[in-house]
Amino acid sequence: MNETIATILKRRSVRAYRPDPVEKTDIDLMLRAARHAPSAMNQQPWHFTVIRNPKLLRKLEKHCLNAFLESTNEALREIAKQEGFSVFYHAPLMVIISGDPGALAAQYDCTLAMENMMLAATSLGLGSCWANAIMMYHATEKGKAKFRELGVTFPEGYQPYAAAAFGYPATPWPDAPPKKPDCVTFMD
Numbered sequence: 152m153n154e155t156i157a158t159i160l161k162r163r164s165v166r167a168y169r170p171d172p173v174e175k176t177d178i179d180l181m182l183r184a185a186r187h188a189p190s191a192m193n194q195q196p197w198h199f200t201v202i203r204n205p206k207l208l209r210k211l212e213k214h215c216l217n218a219f220l221e222s223t224n225e226a227l228r229e230i231a232k233q234e235g236f237s238v239f240y241h242a243p244l245m246v247i248i249s250g251d252p253g254a255l256a257a258q259y260d261c262t263l264a265m266e267n268m269m270l271a272a273t274s275l276g277l278g279s280c281w282a283n284a285i286m287m288y289h290a291t292e293k294g295k296a297k298f299r300e301l302g303v304t305f306p307e308g309y310q311p312y313a314a315a316a317f318g319y320p321a322t323p324w325p326d327a328p329p330k331k332p333d334c335v336t337f338m339d
């Protein structure tokens with residue numbers, strides 16, 4: 152198996168992080184990989200907000216928990232109520248990819264960029280985990296106001312489409328969860 156396939160198969164959602172900061176050179180490599188993702192008509196309608204300030208991260212994390220606590224989804228509310236639960240899993244790095252909603256396919260473009268970041272992170276020994284609470288909280292008026300208050304802003308008119316936590320895993324690398332069989336149709 153070549154290294155690329157091995158990295159794709161290795162990537163897992165990591166849900167426990169060491170507090171050690173991620174090296175700037177690694178962040179730059181991850182961002183470079185992200186910016187090489189495909190985008191509709193090569194519009195590259197994205198912006199990367201890289202949050203490393205631990206105090207800001209913890210504040211944002213605390214507020215984003217409300218997105219789960221106030222969700223209509225019971226499972227999310229139950230997860231959020233668990234003792235010690237953290238929506239960013241105490242990660243030392245959060246990257247939010249915002250995009251221009253007027254672009255042809257901003258959500259796809261930003262999501263593809265994030266997958267490239269996650270794969271690059273995996274190849275560098277870093278864990279990653281999508282953080283849906285960012286998008287969920289920002290979608291509410293209260294959330295938008297809180298993001299502004301904390302100074303987490305995006306280019307004019309842009310909205311967050313993808314967000315993920317990154318860092319060195321605090322626990323052994325997770326095993327792959329079961330993968331759904333029978334989801335392929337070949338038409339030869």
Ligand SMILES: Cc1cc2nc3c(=O)[nH]c(=O)nc-3n(C[C@H](O)[C@H](O)[C@H](O)COP(=O)(O)O)c2cc1C
Pocket residue numbers: 162163164165166280281282283284325327328
């Ligand atoms: C759109 C999307 C939203 C997700 N939201 C969260 C989330 O808020 N918190 C979380 O811990 N994992 C989240 N995940 C990660 C999934 O739970 C995870 O990818 C899935 O369980 C498969 O595990 P794996 O990533 O280790 O293969 C999300 C994944 C996607 C694609």
